[in-house]
Amino acid sequence: MKFSESWLREWINPEISSETLAEQLTMAGLEVDDIEKVAGDFSGVVVGKVVECMQHPNADKLRVTKVDIGKSELLDIVCGAPNCRQGLTVACATVGAILPGDFKIKAAKLRGEPSEGMLCSYSELGISDDHNGIIELPDDAPLGMDIREYLNLNDVIIDISVTPNRSDCFGIIGIARDISAVNNIVMKELKVDNVPATITNILPIEVNAPKAAPRYLGRVIKNINVNATTPLWMKEKLRRGGIRSIDAVVDITNYVLLELGHPMHAFDLDQIEKGIIVRYAKENEKLVLLNGNEVKLNDKTLVIADHQKILALAGIMGGEKSGVTQSTKDVFLESAFFNPLAIIGKAREYGLHTDASHRYERGVDPALQFAAMERASQLLIEICGGEVGPIIDVTNQNELPTQAxxxxxxxxxxxxxxxxxxxxxxxxxxxxxxxxxxxxxxxxxxxxxxxxxxxxxxxxxxxxxxxxxxxNNIPNANLKIESVMKPKPENKISLRRIKDLLVDRGYQEAVTYSFVDPKIQQILHPEQAEITLPNPISSEMSVMRLSLWSGLLDAVLYNQNRQQTRIRLFETGLRFIPDEKCEFGVRQELMLSGIVSGNLYEEHWGLPKKNVDFYDLKGDIELILSLLGCADNVLFKKSQLSTLHPGQSAVIYLNGELIGYFGVLHPEIEKKLSLNSKTLVFEINLAKISEKKIPVAQDLSKYPSNKRDIAIIVSNTVPAADIISECKKAGGEQLVKVNLFDVYQGENIKQDQKSLAISLILQDKSRTLEEEDITNIVSKCVIALQNRFKALLRE
Structure with a gap:
């Protein structure tokens, strides 16, 4: 937000310097980004009037003038500006004047004609970039007056950052309120006289979207002079506020925008058919905007229309056809309160950003519409003339914001x-x-x-x-914190411990967006409903993630495209599942996810090159789950998840409850995502592994252990984990460990079968096991496997 200091001081004028004022604004939360002079450094430039203007006898593009600067003698000045003419009031640099760039004006002859000064343009005085002609001042400007004083060029432009919650400071009046409060002095009161109606003309207003437009005011003003010249004081305030002067009507609405912080719009009355309708657009309706661009609208876009066509995007930009032109004589003036939720994101959706949308998105004062209408009407009558109709007010009081x-x-x-x-x-x-x-x-x-x-x-x-x-007025004081040291529960597993473990395994932590590309998510989770954002940052970030895999896969693609051959990433974060039983219809779950791809090890002369596989990832997961201290309660079962490879994936169960998945990404998905190597993923619900079994110290057996190996033949469909579980159940407490050490398929084994070699470790805490005891335990295991899985003992 840019504004001139002098304009602010018209509202509130504390006896402080510009620097102190800037510091006050910053400390009040309106950070000052920049302070710049409104003009360059110059001196010796005064108001003058061209009393004679003749063609230069020796140059087609030059004119010889006589300029009155309020002294007894006229100045002869040669000028080449195309707008130089007799009767024009100008900015005249006299002999001895110093212009920006240390350019000194001297008496000289130009193509044989004497020149005792220079008629200046805005650019030559460092006021703006306008160099199309010399400055044209009002006819009543006092001759001989220093131009710096006349145009108030000792002013500065202050540029502040307005935070999203302080949209009231998008107008001079809002900034003045803060300065008034900080300095405890009274500011100028906002007094806007009602402009009485001089005609009875009205335009009917129909609001079909009262929640989006709780208040809509309109007024007809007829017989205006749209070609009237905008007063210099208004042009200067607009310029110093960063707004270019266009024409009197537009300048007035922009002036109210900067003064009160309230957007307004003027329509050409002759282009409105029968009346105004505030409604939502129909799908694929089109509108050519004031900037000449045509937009195709969706049915969630609020528009201002008449009974035949759309006139404007509500709170954003007017339409070209209904805009004020040089031939406009009658206007319809709009002052409205639009609900921020109806405007937010719409300008960006259509590739626009306007002063109006910037304010309406953040919210405008819902009590300001009448004052803005009267202020704009007053200025229009003063500058453009005309006849004013009554204000038509359509307000739905129940939909207006209430004061908290x-x-x-x-x-x-x-x-x-x-x-x-x-x-x-x-x-x-x-x-x-x-x-x-x-x-x-x-x-x-x-x-x-x-x-x-x-x-x-x-x-x-x-x-x-x-x-x-x-x-700065709050004194520094030593902090007094009443705190009690709370012992950390021994059975809790910290997230930091899990992260450290993964880092030790060569993983790097990633942080990805919760908003993901719906195309990628649909590939990964085709059967799951997802949450779509109403106002997404972009189409590639328009849905909430159902798992953390979407973001991690995007990170893998990024790294693979940069020739990374070993990728190991993990992330912790929320996933968002639609669930009507939960608050706001969303179930949020904290997940631990990881992804690995490429080489198992960093390139090393002593290690063979090997790609990471299913069992490498399984080892990492088993290490995480080992923190729980209850390995016997963890079970891996074949996964049916469509995202993963049907033969190289598993579901993780803890105490019979599903806690996660892992495995190789399905080849079809790898192909669709253009991954150039086998990619493996895992995801575990962190809430399910937050507690561990507290270890209890036990005496080590002083008696020797015994090892027996058996080989059995079972169907290919039998998981090895079920074999191990059954052995532990049958062997009892004396069977202290079961280990699968070989899997064989091939010669002498049927195609639908496999041979599993298992070692049984037996030990008793109170005695040495006899051979008969060992044989009995092994037999129990074999019989149990035969009964449950029809296992055959391999000779």
Whole structure:
């Protein structure tokens, strides 16, 4: 937001320097990004009037003039500007004047004619880039007056950053309110006289979208002179606010925009058929905008229309056909409150960004529409003439925002600020901010002003109190923290421990967006419903992730495209599952996900090159689950997840509950995503592995262990994990470990079968096992496998 300091001081004029003013703005939350002079450094330039203008006898493009600067003698000045003419009031640099760039004006002869000065353009004085002609001043400008004084060129332009919650500061009046509150001085009151109707002409207004447009005002103004010249003072304020002068009508609406922070729009009345209708567009309706671009609209776009066509994008930009032109005589003036939710994101959706949309997206004062209408009407009549009709007001009071009433407690203020501000001072600050305040027994009942819809809770008011009181006025104090050391529960597994383990295994942590590409997510989870964002950043980030795999796969593609041959990434974050039983219809689950691709090891002369496989990833997962201290309760089963390879994937169960998946990405998905090597993924619900079994110390057996190996033949469909589980169940406590050490398929084994070699480790804590005991345990295991899996003992 750019504005001139002098304009601000018309509203509030504290006795402080420009530098102090800038510091106050910054400390009040309106950070000053830049301060620049409105003109270059020059001197000796005064107001003059061209009393004679003749063609130069020796040059076609030059003119010889006589200029009156309020002295007894006229100045002979040669000028080459195309707009130089008799009767024009100009900026005249006299002999001895110094212009920007240390350019000194001297008396000289130009093509044989004497020249005792120079008629200046805006660019030559460093005011703007306009060099199309010399400056044209009003006829009543006092001759001989220093141009710096006349145009107030000792002013500066202040550029501030306005945070999204302070849209009230997109107008001079809002900034003045803050400076008034900070300095505790009264600002100029906003007084806008009602412009009485002189004609009865009206235009019917119909609002078919009251939630999107709770208040819509319109007024007919007839017989205006659209070609009237915008006053120089208005042009200068607009220029210093970063807005280019276009024509009187547009300049007036832009002036109100900068002064009050309220967007307005003027339509050519002759281009409106029968009346105004505020509605949502029909799908694929088209509109040619003021910038000449044609847009195809969707049915979620609010528009201003008549009974035949769309006239404008509500709160964004007008249409070309209904815009004010040089032939316009009658206008329809609009002043409306549009709900920010109806405008937000729409300008960006159509490739636009306008001053109006920037303000409406953040919200405008819902009580300002009448004042803005009267102010614009007043300026139009003064500058362009015309006859004013009555204001037509269509307001749905139930849909307008209400002013929040907040209960503010003294102890809350003291606790957050850490310093006790006097009660009367707090009440005074709240009143200065425009709030309605009642105080009783250390509690303030505060009603926020209409322009401060960001004040909704106690903390908002505490922030305002500290801001206006001045952060620099709050003394430094040693922090007093009443804290109690709480022992960390022994059975809790910290997320840091899991992350450290993965880093030790060669993984790197990634952080990806929660918003993902719907095309990639549809490939990974074709059967799952997803949450679509109403106003996405882009089409590639328009849905909430169902798993963390979408972002990690995008990261793998990025790295593979940069010739990375070993990729090991993990991420922790939320996934978002549609669930009507949960708050807002969304179930959020904290997940641990990982992805590996390429080489198993970093390139090394002593290690063979080997690509990562299913069992390498399984080993990493088993290491994570080993932190739980209950390996016997973990079970891996074949996965049916369509995202993963049907023969190289598994589901993870803990205590009979599904906690995650892992495996090789399905080849079809790898192909669709253009992955150039086998990619493996895993995902575990962190809430399911947050607690571990507390280890209990046990005596080591002093008796020897015994090992027996058996080989069995079973069907290919029998998981090895089920074999191991059955052996442990049959062997009892004396079977202390079961290990699968070989799998064989080939000669002498049927095609639909496999041979599993298993070692059984047997040991007793109270005695040495006899051979008979060992044989008995082994036999129990074999019989159990035969009964459940029809296993054959291999000789």
């Amino acid at each position: 009433t907040i209960e503010l407690h003294r102890n809350k203020i003291d606790r957050i600020i850490g310093y006790q501000i006097e009660t009367q001072k707090i009440s005074d600050i709240l009143n200065r901010l425009g709030c309605q305040v009642e105080y009783n027994n250390n509690v303030w009942i505060v009603k926020s002003p209409s322009w401060r819809f960001d004040l909704q809770i106690e903390e908002d008011l505490v922030e305002e109190i500290a801001r206006i009181y001045g952060y």
